[in-house]
Amino acid sequence: MHLAHLFQSAGALCRGEKQLLTSWIREARRDSIPVCILLITLGCGLYGWVIGFRQGWEMSCYVAIKLPAIIFLTLCVNGLLNGLLGLVLGSEIGLRQSLRFLLTGYAIMSVILGVLSPVILFLNFNMPEPNADGALVGHATTLLLHTAVIALAGILAHVRLLSYVRGFAATRRAGTHTFLAWLLGNLFVGAQVSWNLRPFFVSPGLDIEFLRPDPFNGNFYEAALRALQNLSFF
8 A cells, every 4th residue: 555545545535525535424435444553553653652752661551552442442342332223313324335334434533533633742741740649630631632533533523524424324314313323322332442552641640551450440430530629529
């Protein structure tokens, strides 16, 4: 795969070019899946590397591997469910087309995250050191910041596909309902998978490691609530 072709595809995806998206989803072009997988790996990998960079090369490599893994695991977990939802909600979008839609959406999200990586790198260097007095507040801020950025990138990427989902669906209303079901399901599952694959940045007092010994203990939403409490929002 030529690098120029990859950049051209990334730009066309972000612009939402109808011809490209139609050829990828309706005509099932052979290069669509490899391009999406590569964009997800590069974009999310770069963003993950930036997240872990403040805590050393080891953590950077760990997060660069795990962030793309979250996307692919979310697709695996939700793949069949999204296809069934498309049929149940009357859109007549089956399993294969739903996977292509979502893979394309995640590729757009990954390009957005890759572009934002330099900004996040700058913000990381303005956070307290892991062992500093304000480390707990810094950790909470980092968690909520990355949660917001990744969620926003995912929503923007999915919204880019909304008109195409409506166009492929049997009716405009069914397409909207299917899109919303996909979006909520992916946000929910993606958040929990990210919790199971923690850490992405080390909590104060804990060691750097690839996975925690208790990956299924607790959930993402409890962690987000604790972060809000540490910032004295509640």
